[in-house]
Amino acid sequence: MRYITFALAKGRLAKNALALFEQIGITCEEMKDEKTRKLIFVNEELGFKFFLAKPTDVPTYVEYGAADIGIVGKDTLLEEGRELYEVLDLNMGKCRMCVAGPESAKEKLKHHELIRVASKYPNIAKDYFYNQKNQTVEIIKLNGSVELAPIVGLAEVIVDIVETGATLKENGLGVLEEVCPLSARMVVNQVSMKMENERISKIINDLRAVIPKD
Ligand code: PRP
Numbered sequence: 254m255r256y257i258t259f260a261l262a263k264g265r266l267a268k269n270a271l272a273l274f275e276q277i278g279i280t281c282e283e284m285k286d287e288k289t290r291k292l293i294f295v296n297e298e299l300g301f302k303f304f305l306a307k308p309t310d311v312p313t314y315v316e317y318g319a320a321d322i323g324i325v326g327k328d329t330l331l332e333e334g335r336e337l338y339e340v341l342d343l344n345m346g347k348c349r350m351c352v353a354g355p356e357s358a359k360e361k362l363k364h365h366e367l368i369r370v371a372s373k374y375p376n377i378a379k380d381y382f383y384n385q386k387n388q389t390v391e392i393i394k395l396n397g398s399v400e401l402a403p404i405v406g407l408a409e410v411i412v413d414i415v416e417t418g419a420t421l422k423e424n425g426l427g428v429l430e431e432v433c434p435l436s437a438r439m440v441v442n443q444v445s446m447k448m449e450n451e452r453i454s455k456i457i458n459d460l461r462a463v464i465p466k467d
Pocket of ligand 1: 373396397398399400413414415416417418419420421
Protein backbone atom coordinates (compact mmCIF):
# COMPACT_ATOMS: atom_id res chain seq x y z
CA MET A 254 0.00 0.00 0.00
CA ARG A 255 1.27 3.45 -0.97
CA TYR A 256 1.50 6.05 1.80
CA ILE A 257 -0.92 8.96 1.77
CA THR A 258 1.00 12.04 2.90
CA PHE A 259 -0.57 14.95 4.78
CA ALA A 260 1.02 18.42 4.96
CA LEU A 261 -0.32 20.42 7.88
CA ALA A 262 0.13 24.17 8.37
CA LYS A 263 2.20 24.53 11.56
CA GLY A 264 0.54 25.99 14.65
CA ARG A 265 -2.95 26.08 16.02
CA LEU A 266 -4.44 24.86 12.76
CA ALA A 267 -2.39 21.63 12.82
CA LYS A 268 -3.46 20.90 16.40
CA ASN A 269 -7.15 21.38 15.59
CA ALA A 270 -6.86 19.39 12.38
CA LEU A 271 -5.21 16.48 14.21
CA ALA A 272 -8.02 16.48 16.77
CA LEU A 273 -10.50 16.26 13.88
CA PHE A 274 -8.55 13.43 12.25
CA GLU A 275 -8.55 11.55 15.56
CA GLN A 276 -12.33 11.56 15.49
CA ILE A 277 -12.26 9.59 12.23
CA GLY A 278 -9.61 7.15 13.45
CA ILE A 279 -6.60 8.79 11.82
CA THR A 280 -4.08 9.08 14.59
CA CYS A 281 -0.43 9.93 14.96
CA GLU A 282 0.72 9.74 18.57
CA GLU A 283 4.32 10.73 17.78
CA MET A 284 3.21 14.07 16.42
CA LYS A 285 1.69 15.20 19.70
CA ASP A 286 5.09 15.38 21.39
CA GLU A 287 5.73 19.14 21.32
CA LYS A 288 9.42 18.73 22.13
CA THR A 289 10.24 16.54 19.16
CA ARG A 290 12.53 17.87 16.43
CA LYS A 291 11.33 15.24 14.00
CA LEU A 292 9.84 16.61 10.80
CA ILE A 293 7.92 13.66 9.45
CA PHE A 294 5.69 11.17 11.26
CA VAL A 295 4.49 7.82 10.04
CA ASN A 296 1.52 5.66 10.96
CA GLU A 297 2.64 2.35 9.42
CA GLU A 298 -0.58 0.56 10.23
CA LEU A 299 -2.79 3.02 8.35
CA GLY A 300 -0.30 3.87 5.63
CA PHE A 301 -0.26 7.59 6.41
CA LYS A 302 2.58 10.07 6.69
CA PHE A 303 2.28 13.53 8.22
CA PHE A 304 4.50 16.57 8.20
CA LEU A 305 4.28 20.12 9.46
CA ALA A 306 5.27 22.97 7.18
CA LYS A 307 5.16 26.74 7.12
CA PRO A 308 1.57 27.62 6.11
CA THR A 309 2.66 29.37 2.90
CA ASP A 310 4.57 26.25 1.81
CA VAL A 311 1.66 23.81 2.24
CA PRO A 312 0.04 24.57 -1.18
CA THR A 313 3.46 24.14 -2.83
CA TYR A 314 3.98 20.66 -1.35
CA VAL A 315 0.49 19.67 -2.46
CA GLU A 316 0.72 21.09 -5.99
CA TYR A 317 3.95 19.18 -6.65
CA GLY A 318 2.59 15.98 -5.11
CA ALA A 319 5.12 15.87 -2.25
CA ALA A 320 1.99 15.77 -0.10
CA ASP A 321 -1.30 14.26 -1.28
CA ILE A 322 -3.42 16.23 1.15
CA GLY A 323 -2.91 19.65 2.75
CA ILE A 324 -4.60 21.43 5.62
CA VAL A 325 -4.20 25.18 5.32
CA GLY A 326 -6.04 28.50 5.63
CA LYS A 327 -8.05 29.96 2.76
CA ASP A 328 -5.89 33.12 3.09
CA THR A 329 -2.80 31.14 2.08
CA LEU A 330 -4.64 29.38 -0.76
CA LEU A 331 -5.82 32.68 -2.21
CA GLU A 332 -2.41 34.26 -1.86
CA GLU A 333 -0.43 31.35 -3.30
CA GLY A 334 -2.86 30.56 -6.16
CA ARG A 335 -1.60 27.00 -6.65
CA GLU A 336 -3.12 24.32 -8.89
CA LEU A 337 -4.89 21.92 -6.53
CA TYR A 338 -8.35 20.81 -5.52
CA GLU A 339 -9.97 22.51 -2.54
CA VAL A 340 -12.26 19.76 -1.27
CA LEU A 341 -13.47 20.72 2.20
CA ASP A 342 -14.14 23.72 4.39
CA LEU A 343 -13.18 22.51 7.87
CA ASN A 344 -15.20 25.33 9.46
CA MET A 345 -12.32 26.00 11.91
CA GLY A 346 -10.00 28.96 12.30
CA LYS A 347 -12.73 31.24 11.09
CA CYS A 348 -11.75 34.86 10.52
CA ARG A 349 -11.99 37.60 7.88
CA MET A 350 -9.63 39.24 5.42
CA CYS A 351 -10.18 42.97 5.83
CA VAL A 352 -9.01 46.38 4.79
CA ALA A 353 -8.21 48.12 8.06
CA GLY A 354 -6.83 51.45 9.14
CA PRO A 355 -7.58 54.63 11.08
CA GLU A 356 -10.95 56.40 10.70
CA SER A 357 -9.19 59.07 8.65
CA ALA A 358 -8.46 56.58 5.86
CA LYS A 359 -12.18 56.07 5.18
CA GLU A 360 -12.50 59.19 3.04
CA LYS A 361 -9.35 58.37 1.08
CA LEU A 362 -10.71 54.93 0.29
CA LYS A 363 -14.04 56.40 -0.74
CA HIS A 364 -12.53 58.93 -3.12
CA HIS A 365 -10.19 56.39 -4.73
CA GLU A 366 -7.11 58.36 -3.74
CA LEU A 367 -3.77 56.81 -4.65
CA ILE A 368 -3.07 55.27 -1.26
CA ARG A 369 -0.46 52.84 -0.01
CA VAL A 370 -1.66 49.44 1.20
CA ALA A 371 0.61 47.28 3.38
CA SER A 372 -0.01 43.55 3.57
CA LYS A 373 1.43 40.09 4.11
CA TYR A 374 -0.94 39.17 1.28
CA PRO A 375 0.04 41.33 -1.71
CA ASN A 376 -1.80 39.13 -4.24
CA ILE A 377 -5.05 39.23 -2.27
CA ALA A 378 -4.68 43.00 -1.79
CA LYS A 379 -3.95 43.50 -5.48
CA ASP A 380 -6.90 41.40 -6.61
CA TYR A 381 -9.24 43.22 -4.25
CA PHE A 382 -8.24 46.75 -5.18
CA TYR A 383 -7.49 46.25 -8.88
CA ASN A 384 -10.05 43.67 -9.95
CA GLN A 385 -12.90 44.01 -7.51
CA LYS A 386 -12.81 47.74 -6.74
CA ASN A 387 -11.08 49.05 -9.88
CA GLN A 388 -8.92 51.22 -7.65
CA THR A 389 -5.23 51.91 -8.28
CA VAL A 390 -3.14 51.64 -5.12
CA GLU A 391 0.49 51.06 -4.22
CA ILE A 392 0.98 47.73 -2.49
CA ILE A 393 3.78 47.24 0.01
CA LYS A 394 4.63 43.69 1.08
CA LEU A 395 5.32 43.15 4.80
CA ASN A 396 6.01 39.95 6.71
CA GLY A 397 4.20 40.47 10.01
CA SER A 398 2.91 42.97 12.57
CA VAL A 399 1.27 44.71 9.64
CA GLU A 400 -0.80 46.91 11.98
CA LEU A 401 2.35 48.96 12.49
CA ALA A 402 2.25 50.30 8.93
CA PRO A 403 -0.57 52.87 9.30
CA ILE A 404 0.67 53.83 12.78
CA VAL A 405 4.16 54.78 11.66
CA GLY A 406 3.07 56.20 8.30
CA LEU A 407 4.28 53.49 5.96
CA ALA A 408 0.80 53.02 4.48
CA GLU A 409 -2.67 54.50 4.80
CA VAL A 410 -4.38 51.11 5.20
CA ILE A 411 -3.57 47.42 5.57
CA VAL A 412 -5.10 44.24 4.20
CA ASP A 413 -4.89 41.66 6.96
CA ILE A 414 -6.61 38.90 8.88
CA VAL A 415 -9.03 39.96 11.59
CA GLU A 416 -10.15 37.36 14.07
CA THR A 417 -11.34 38.98 17.29
CA GLY A 418 -10.44 42.52 16.21
CA ALA A 419 -8.40 42.99 19.41
CA THR A 420 -5.12 43.77 17.63
CA LEU A 421 -6.76 46.52 15.56
CA LYS A 422 -8.59 47.96 18.55
CA GLU A 423 -5.54 48.07 20.79
CA ASN A 424 -3.72 49.99 18.08
CA GLY A 425 -6.41 52.56 17.37
CA LEU A 426 -7.40 50.99 14.07
CA GLY A 427 -10.61 49.45 12.79
CA VAL A 428 -12.10 47.42 9.96
CA LEU A 429 -12.88 49.67 6.98
CA GLU A 430 -13.94 47.08 4.39
CA GLU A 431 -14.35 43.31 4.32
CA VAL A 432 -12.51 41.43 1.57
CA CYS A 433 -13.69 37.85 2.25
CA PRO A 434 -14.41 35.30 4.99
CA LEU A 435 -11.64 32.78 5.78
CA SER A 436 -11.35 29.34 7.38
CA ALA A 437 -9.21 26.20 7.28
CA ARG A 438 -9.50 24.10 4.13
CA MET A 439 -8.48 20.63 3.02
CA VAL A 440 -6.76 20.54 -0.36
CA VAL A 441 -5.75 17.58 -2.51
CA ASN A 442 -3.13 17.08 -5.22
CA GLN A 443 -4.83 16.74 -8.59
CA VAL A 444 -3.09 13.48 -9.57
CA SER A 445 -3.51 11.93 -6.11
CA MET A 446 -7.24 12.61 -6.31
CA LYS A 447 -7.38 10.29 -9.34
CA MET A 448 -4.78 7.68 -8.31
CA GLU A 449 -5.91 7.34 -4.68
CA ASN A 450 -9.53 8.27 -5.21
CA GLU A 451 -10.99 5.60 -2.96
CA ARG A 452 -8.86 6.30 0.10
CA ILE A 453 -9.00 10.08 -0.28
CA SER A 454 -12.76 10.11 -0.88
CA LYS A 455 -13.23 8.07 2.30
CA ILE A 456 -11.21 10.61 4.29
CA ILE A 457 -13.29 13.47 2.83
CA ASN A 458 -16.60 11.73 3.59
CA ASP A 459 -15.56 10.71 7.11
CA LEU A 460 -14.39 14.25 7.85
CA ARG A 461 -17.66 15.73 6.57
CA ALA A 462 -19.46 13.95 9.39
CA VAL A 463 -17.27 15.43 12.15
CA ILE A 464 -16.62 18.97 10.91
CA PRO A 465 -17.79 21.40 13.61
CA LYS A 466 -21.16 23.02 12.82
CA ASP A 467 -21.70 26.80 13.09
C1 PRP B 1 -2.76 37.80 12.87
C2 PRP B 1 -3.18 38.98 12.00
C3 PRP B 1 -3.50 40.03 13.01
C4 PRP B 1 -4.05 39.23 14.18
C5 PRP B 1 -5.55 39.29 14.16
O1 PRP B 1 -1.43 37.98 13.19
O2 PRP B 1 -2.14 39.34 11.12
O3 PRP B 1 -2.36 40.73 13.39
O4 PRP B 1 -3.61 37.88 14.00
O5 PRP B 1 -6.13 38.69 15.29
P1 PRP B 1 -7.18 39.45 16.21
O6 PRP B 1 -8.21 40.10 15.31
O7 PRP B 1 -7.80 38.35 17.04
O8 PRP B 1 -6.45 40.44 17.04
P2 PRP B 1 -0.47 36.82 13.69
O9 PRP B 1 -0.69 36.58 15.13
O10 PRP B 1 -0.64 35.64 12.80
O11 PRP B 1 0.98 37.45 13.50
P3 PRP B 1 1.64 38.45 12.49
O12 PRP B 1 1.46 39.81 13.04
O13 PRP B 1 3.08 38.06 12.45
O14 PRP B 1 0.97 38.30 11.15
